[in-house]
Amino acid sequence: MSDALQRRTRVTSSHWGAFEVDVEDDRIVATRPFAADPNPSAIPAVLPAAVHHRSRIARPSIRRGWLERRARGGRGSEAFVELPWDEALDIAAAEIDRVRRSHGNAAIFGGSYGWGSAGRFHHAQSQLHRFLNCIGGYVATFGSYSTGCAQAIMPHVFGEPFLKLLYEHQEGWQTIHDHTETLVMFGGINAKNAQVSMGGITEHETADWFARFAAKGMHCVNIGPQRGDAPADCAWMPLRPASDTALMLALAHVLDAEGLIDGDFLNRCTVGFARFRPYLTGEADGQPKSPDWAGPICGVAPESIRALARRMAATRTLITVAWSLQRAEHGEQPYWMSAVLAAMLGQIGLPGGGVGYGYGAIGGVGKSLLGLTGMTLPQGTNPVRRVIPVARIGDMLRHPGQPYDFNGRRETYPDIRLIHWAGGNPFHHHQDLNGLHEAWQRPETIIVHDPWWTATAKRADIVFPATTPYEREDIGRTNLDDYLFHMPRLIPPVGEARDDYDILSGLAARLGAGPAFTEGRDAAAWIDRLYADYRDRAALKGVEVPDLETLKARNWVRLPIRSDGPNRTLFAPFREDPAAAPLRTPSGRIEIFSEAVASFGYDDCPGHPVWLPPAEWLGAATAAAPLHLVSPQPGDKLHSQLESALADVPGARPETLLMHPDDAARREIRTGDLVRVFNTRGACRARVRVSDDILSGVVALPTGAWFGDPGGNLDPHGNPNVLTRDTGTSRLAQGCSAHSALVEVSRLDP
Ligand SMILES: Nc1nc2c(c(=O)[nH]1)N[C@H]1C(S)=C(S)[C@@H](COP(=O)(O)OP(=O)(O)OC[C@H]3O[C@@H](n4cnc5c(=O)[nH]c(N)nc54)[C@H](O)[C@@H]3O)O[C@H]1N2
Ligand SMILES: Nc1nc2c(c(=O)[nH]1)N[C@H]1C(S)=C(S)[C@@H](COP(=O)(O)OP(=O)(O)OC[C@H]3O[C@@H](n4cnc5c(=O)[nH]c(N)nc54)[C@H](O)[C@@H]3O)O[C@H]1N2
Ligand SMILES: [Mo]
Numbered sequence: 001m002s003d004a005l006q007r008r009t010r011v012t013s014s015h016w017g018a019f020e021v022d023v024e025d026d027r028i029v030a031t032r033p034f035a036a037d038p039n040p041s042a043i044p045a046v047l048p049a050a051v052h053h054r055s056r057i058a059r060p061s062i063r064r065g066w067l068e069r070r071a072r073g074g075r076g077s078e079a080f081v082e083l084p085w086d087e088a089l090d091i092a093a094a095e096i097d098r099v100r101r102s103h104g105n106a107a108i109f110g111g112s113y114g115w116g117s118a119g120r121f122h123h124a125q126s127q128l129h130r131f132l133n134c135i136g137g138y139v140a141t142f143g144s145y146s147t148g149c150a151q152a153i154m155p156h157v158f159g160e161p162f163l164k165l166l167y168e169h170q171e172g173w174q175t176i177h178d179h180t181e182t183l184v185m186f187g188g189i190n191a192k193n194a195q196v197s198m199g200g201i202t203e204h205e206t207a208d209w210f211a212r213f214a215a216k217g218m219h220c221v222n223i224g225p226q227r228g229d230a231p232a233d234c235a236w237m238p239l240r241p242a243s244d245t246a247l248m249l250a251l252a253h254v255l256d257a258e259g260l261i262d263g264d265f266l267n268r269c270t271v272g273f274a275r276f277r278p279y280l281t282g283e284a285d286g287q288p289k290s291p292d293w294a295g296p297i298c299g300v301a302p303e304s305i306r307a308l309a310r311r312m313a314a315t316r317t318l319i320t321v322a323w324s325l326q327r328a329e330h331g332e333q334p335y336w337m338s339a340v341l342a343a344m345l346g347q348i349g350l351p352g353g354g355v356g357y358g359y360g361a362i363g364g365v366g367k368s369l370l371g372l373t374g375m376t377l378p379q380g381t382n383p384v385r386r387v388i389p390v391a392r393i394g395d396m397l398r399h400p401g402q403p404y405d406f407n408g409r410r411e412t413y414p415d416i417r418l419i420h421w422a423g424g425n426p427f428h429h430h431q432d433l434n435g436l437h438e439a440w441q442r443p444e445t446i447i448v449h450d451p452w453w454t455a456t457a458k459r460a461d462i463v464f465p466a467t468t469p470y471e472r473e474d475i476g477r478t479n480l481d482d483y484l485f486h487m488p489r490l491i492p493p494v495g496e497a498r499d500d501y502d503i504l505s506g507l508a509a510r511l512g513a514g515p516a517f518t519e520g521r522d523a524a525a526w527i528d529r530l531y532a533d534y535r536d537r538a539a540l541k542g543v544e545v546p547d548l549e550t551l552k553a554r555n556w557v558r559l560p561i562r563s564d565g566p567n568r569t570l571f572a573p574f575r576e577d578p579a580a581a582p583l584r585t586p587s588g589r590i591e592i593f594s595e596a597v598a599s600f601g602y603d604d605c606p607g608h609p610v611w612l613p614p615a616e617w618l619g620a621a622t623a624a625a626p627l628h629l630v631s632p633q634p635g636d637k638l639h640s641q642l643e644s645a646l647a648d649v650p651g652a653r654p655e656t657l658l659m660h661p662d663d664a665a666r667r668e669i670r671t672g673d674l675v676r677v678f679n680t681r682g683a684c685r686a687r688v689r690v691s692d693d694i695l696s697g698v699v700a701l702p703t704g705a706w707f708g709d710p711g712g713n714l715d716p717h718g719n720p721n722v723l724t725r726d727t728g729t730s731r732l733a734q735g736c737s738a739h740s741a742l743v744e745v746s747r748l749d750p
Contacts, residue, residue: 114424119474124423179352187322188229199478262346272593349575364480
């Protein structure tokens with residue numbers, strides 16, 4: 001700390017970690033790793049170029065057709081007119097007012113999903129939600145693209161909100177290191193993804209833990225389509241995407257057939273095994289879910305399944321499940337089934353045993369920290385009580401007033417006239433972007449704040465240039481990390497950019513909600529208030545946090561909130577005495593069969609986990625679309641952020657498509673070749689890397705390239721979401737199904 005003080009190092013924090021920043025003449029000129037980070041991410045290297053990039057939005061801009069005639073068509077193709085701030089704010093406020101008066105606030109969509117800034121106060125989505133609540137409310141969203149499916153199904157199984165399960169109750173790395181003998185990783189545990197954590201991650205430690213696991217001789221198995229999803233010294237069991245549930249059922253079948261089930265645990269701590277077992281054995285439908293059955297579905301030898309099941313029963317085993325498995329059609333099933341499999345093994349509640357979700361998905365999972373809450377902008381209450389599942393936005397725009405199912409309820413889509421988005425990029429993150437582009441033409445008005453001319457900003461009517469975190473002061477902290485940052489304002493706003501807070505204050509004032517929104521505070525006064533609240537809460541937990549002036553002088557501090565020793569084990573008290581420490585499920589126990597889920601009557605999510613093939617996977621491959629596309633997170637950035645500057649690196653775009661040598665040879669494709677990746681929904685370019693690190697029949701194209709041309713044309717940059725299917729995971733969860741798509745690939749002549 002004193003070191004940082006003497007060097008006057010200017011450090012800032014971000015979703016991909018802390019880093020040092022050099023500033024000269026009001027420009028960011030270089031970034032360097034943060035000294036205390038054992039494995040710093042390379043993502044910030046491109047930041048100086050991105051912050052000052054020509055793709056920054058310079059001034060408030062309004063689409064010409066909308067400005068002149070309120071024309072709806074033309075989003076994404078028409079030119080913009082730049083206006084002075086006051087004029088643009090007047091126009092936007094008048095339009096918001098018109099819509100709320102003539103159609104009510106339920107005609108305003110403010111879900112605004114996305115990973116805007118890591119700073120606590122200038123969190124764009126929180127700012128927007130507070131603003132919209134102050135002016136009468138908005139249509140909100142449930143869940144995330146990350147874990148929306150799990151957020152709906154897992155409370156039926158474990159009785160806890162999924163995020164609480166994730167962040168407050170999972171085994172720490174130290175406990176895993178000390179107790180786990182077999183680590184079975186569905187979808188791997190990916191150091192590339194662990195670079196990132198929402199709100200920040202200062203010490204990147206996932207890779208080091210795996211080195212220690214290897215040194216200890218822990219048996220680690222990565223089950224999935226890509227070898228690279230886990231560190232190189234882990235065993236790899238290649239598996240066809242979307243077939244995990246079949247494999248888990250077969251493992252369960254072996255446990256059952258060979259007498260390896262923990263009957264005492266099932267009796268004491270679960271309900272419904274007797275209703276599930278006839279399905280497992282085949283008594284119910286004539287099909288035993290045996291390794292011989294699962295083998296061809298999964299592309300795994302039945303003998304390997306038997307061997308793994310026996311090892312899992314004989315050793316302390318932790319099953320981990322990547323979030324990607326539920327970002328797929330029927331993603332409910334592998335999540336539920338993983339809990340059933342762990343229950344049958346009977347190690348839930350023992351240190352280093354049971355099941356965990358999302359290790360490696362973000363770097364914060366697995367860190368054992370004392371949770372310190374607070375420092376979130378109060379959002380008020382939303383008078384409009386309408387919420388759609390977050391990934392159903394395209395469906396909502398296409399089907400106003402139409403019914404849909406969600407988690408046991410029959411709901412109706414609102415009729416959206418105005419969309420207001422800050423801190424997200426739906427034309428990066430949503431599925432079937434050509435379909436979204438069509439649906440996006442329907443609302444009367446679209447308002448977007450972003451620092452850059454993203455594909456979403458280009459498809460808006462009113463565009464407000466937002467500052468980046470480097471152009472404003474903030475506090476960086478998350479309860480998944482043990483550091484606290486003062487994020488200094490490093491440079492003045494680029495162009496005429498304003499903070500989201502200032503933009504929304506300007507709109508609120510014009511809509512008669514100025515005092516309600518600002519409470520008379522400027523940004524600095526809000527930061528003071530949020531910080532003081534955080535300090536008070538920390539003090540209640542016995543943690544001393546420096547005052548704000550001290551933090552400003554120091555730039556950052558490490559908080560004494562690590563609990564690296566043996567930590568509390570998920571479900572240990574429940575395991576000990578389920579009657580005394582019941583779960584919050586209807587039965588108080590883990591639900592292998594859920595009466596609640598069964599009562600919904602959904603054939604795509606019945607009362608216990610089942611194997612359900614998705615519409616698109618290798619088992620349904622066709623001559624026109626024979627390859628399964630997975631679209632993982634990119635290793636060199638966060639989603640679509642910093643993309644404009646990365647795309648300037650020679651040879652960086654289009655994105656790289658990973659392809660197996662057999663699939664490449666059949667198509668006369670070699671490493672470095674440009675290809676067309678296509679299906680009936682769209683097409684994009686990509687550059688191929690041929691490698692046997694991917695299962696034959698599967699191709700991987702990371703997300704994050706900016707979406708170029710709409711329509712059936714060729715997206716030039718390689719955005720996989722021109723190919724993905726816009727469908728809910730099931731009627732129960734309605735989550736994002738990004739990983740369920742079939743495609744074909746052909747060589748493009750140079
Ligand atoms: N095919 C496929 N698609 C996927 C996924 C997948 O696995 N496969 N994964 C999904 C998942 S899990 C996620 S989380 C989403 C991510 O999707 P998004 O979160 O929408 O992606 P980002 O690129 O992070 O978008 C953040 C936007 O906020 C802007 N921004 C940054 N700071 C600020 C600020 O201070 N103010 C304002 N106004 N704007 C700011 C950035 O410039 C950027 O445009 O993608 C989803 N899409
Ligand atoms: N560097 C970087 N890190 C990130 C992000 C980023 O943009 N950049 N985004 C962050 C966000 S928002 C999120 S939500 C997390 C996402 O974390 P995850 O959901 O865990 O990550 P993905 O990269 O989507 O997928 C991980 C791997 O799952 C495998 N997979 C796909 N389908 C299946 C399947 O059916 N079965 C099995 N067994 N495996 C399958 C693929 O091979 C893929 O590489 O990552 C976070 N981390
Ligand atoms: Mo995510």
